[in-house]
Amino acid sequence: MTAPETRGIQITNFRKLYGKTEAVKEVSLSVERGELFGLIGPDGAGKTTLMRAVCTLLVPDGGTVLVQGRDAARDIAAVRARLGYMPQRFSLYQDLTVEQNLRFFADLFQVRQKEREGRLEELYRFSRLGPFKKRRAGALSGGMRQKLALSCALVHTPETLVLDEPTTGVDPVSRHEFWEILRAIQKEGTTILVSTAYLDEADRCDRVALMHEGRIVAVGTPEEIKAGFRHVLYRLAGRDARELRRFFSGLPQVHSTQLFGDAVHVVFAKKPGQSDWEEWRHALEGKLEHWSPERPSVEDVFLELIGSGR
Amino acid sequence: MHETSVTTRELTRRFGRFVAVDRVSIEVGSGEIFGFLGANGAGKTTLIRVLCGLLKPTTGEATVAGYDVYTQSERIKQNIGYMSQRFSLYEDLTVAENIEFYGGIYGLARTKLRQKEKEILKNFGLHRHADSLTAGLPFGFKQRLALGCAMLHEPPILFLDEPTSGVDPRARREFWDTIHETAGRGTTVLVTTHFMEEAEYCNRVLIMHVGRIIALDTPDALKSRFEKRTMQEVFLELVGKEIGETRTRGQHGEQGEKP
Structure with a gap:
């Protein structure tokens, strides 16, 4: 057992109510x-x-x-001094430039003069915002604004960085870039807690907790999470995907089905045998042309965990 | 997918010297789910606006539901349904009242409206909520109601503009089920998204970059051509590097913001 002080973040039986609504129900979690x-x-x-x-x-x-x-509820000043937070709706000063915003946050966090210039250079390098120092924050694209907000949260070189859905609404290329930046920050030794509603972004993390209705439904590395899939997923293709889906969704051993373009994903309770496939191909009169096991995504696991079957 | 529903040939739209859409030729079949992918500023919004009859092309040809975008834009508008992430529903009306309201806007006759109302409630799984206030509905229900209202006039073509970004995966899958059923009844569905997981639900996808088509195929064909497991990876491979370069030159990514 690791001593608590060497932990990054240690959450034990945390609960939070808003009125009668239990937003978080007895959650425990350790982040190294x-x-x-x-x-x-x-x-x-x-x-x-x-x-x-x-x-x-x-x-x-x-x-x-x-x-x-x-303790984040008691030792507030000490926790805050070592923590960077990028909320979902962060505020940048729209009519200040990239550089002025960074310097403003450096003042707020009382970054010492002799460390300041070096830190700003590091942040420009991380964020690739160097060429845009003189641009007003209000004139940045969504992805760049996000990177500036991140830089502002990092200006005091925090030990822990907390980011609330930093990639929501950001285009796929900027999302990718953003995750690369997080990896670079991690290499500095920073502990990073990041949230996202995009389940495919689980693969970007060392470990994840899947949350649903105030509870943690799974914790582990992305590979561990995907290995926890209890059913068997197949990808089917053929001449009429809708017909295939209708057929398979009526079978008793089928847990759920989903159309993806011209293909159908079918979740079986257990692995079908070769004879099953032959029988189904026959029954479908040649409409079933291909079938192959498909690796479940984090989304498949999540849906299984929250019990969404049809 | 026998008839074509949308056809463009060398379609080009310039704004001054800026070429937003550059010689785009596509054919979309009836009942197809066709995705438009691209980063901000790739030209997809301009292309969609041309196809909705909201903007005239500079050169090239385009027909939508058989109507010409230069001369028959009003007919086009009557033949498409449009739904965006921001539903235009009245929160303080019930589900049935919203349907009736939009039916009125589209000029549906009383009996036709009654029939469509029943159909929407049934097809979109809303029958138990006809008298519920829209404000109190879960996101997925509102989304399906918005979709139903956008289709009251039975358009042969449906545009979905960034339809489901960031919602819960169960609601998203149910939404795409509805879309697949709608397409199964013959409606052509055109979708813009920058959420690559969503591209996987399309029959074919078009990937645009600086106004041009850089890929057009089924998601499966694209994944096998580039030996990638997901559309996200395909997209990054195709678009990623070029965008990285344009961004550092500081010429890109200024427009097309979503708040």
């Missing part, structure tokens, strides 16, 4: 120091509440949150 950890789940899963607790911004209705060994 230096880990890139993802909180993944749809809107309303409780990700933001959990992150705000880590950032000292709310008082738990039960349980404790330790950040680098310090």
Whole structure:
């Protein structure tokens, strides 16, 4: 057992209520120091509440949150001084330039003069915002604004970085770039807790927690999560995907089906045998042309965990 | 997919010296689900606006549902349904009242409206919520209601503009089920998205970059051609590097923001 003070973030039996609504229900979670950890789940899963607790911004209705060994509900000033937070709706000064925004945040966080210039250079390098120093924040594209907000959260070289859905609404190329930047920051030794509603982004993290309706439904590396899929997924193709789907969704051993373009994903309770396939091909009069096992995605696992079968 | 529903030939749209859409030729079949992918500023919004009859091309040809984009834009508007991420539903009306309201806008006769209302409630799984206030519905239900309202006038073509970004995966899969059923009844579905998981639901996808087509095929064919497992990886391979370069030159990514 690792001593708590060497932990990055230690959450024990955390609960939070908003009125009668239990936003987070008895959640426990450890993030190792230096880990890139993802909180993944749809809107309303409780990700933001959990992150705000880590950032000292709310008082738990039960349980404790330790950040680098310090209690986020009591030792507020010490936790904040070592933590960078990029909320979902961050505020940049639209009429200040990239550089002015960074310097403003450096003042706020009392970054010492002799460290400041070196840190700014590092941040320009990370974020690739160097060529845009003189551009007003209001004139940046979505992806660049996101990178500037990240840089502002990093200006005081925090030990822990918390990011609430930083890639929501950002185009796929910028999303990719953003994750590369997070990896580079992690190499500095920073512990990163990041949330996302895009389930495919789980693969970008060292470990993830899948959240649903205020609970954690799975924790592990992306590979561990995917290995936890209890059913068997096949990808089928043929002349009439809709017909294939109708046929398979009527079989008792089929858990669920989904159309993907011209292909159908079929989730079976257990692996079908060769004779099953021959029988189905026969029954479908040649409409079934290809079938092959498909690796389940994190989304498939998530849907299985929350019990969404049809 | 026998008849063509949308055809363009060398379609080009310039804004001054800027070429937003550059010699795009596509054919979309009836009942096809066709995706338009591209980063911000790739030209997909301009192309969609031309195909919706909202913007005239500079050169080239395009017909939508058999109507010419230069001379018959009003007919085009009557033959398409449009739905975006921001539903234009009245939150303080019930589900049935929203349908009736939009039926009125589209000028549907009383009996026709009754029939369509039943059909929407049934096809989109809303029958138990006809008298529920729209404001209190879960996201997925609102989305299906918005879709139903966009299709009240039975358009042969449906445009979905960034339809389901960031919602919960169960709601997203149910939404795409509805879309597949709609396409199965013969409606052509044109979708813009920058959410690559969503591209996997399309029959074919068009990937645009600086106004041009850089790929047009089924998601499976694209994945096997580039030896990638996901459309996200295909997209990055095709578009990623070029965009990286244009961005560092500081000429890109200024427009087309989503708040």
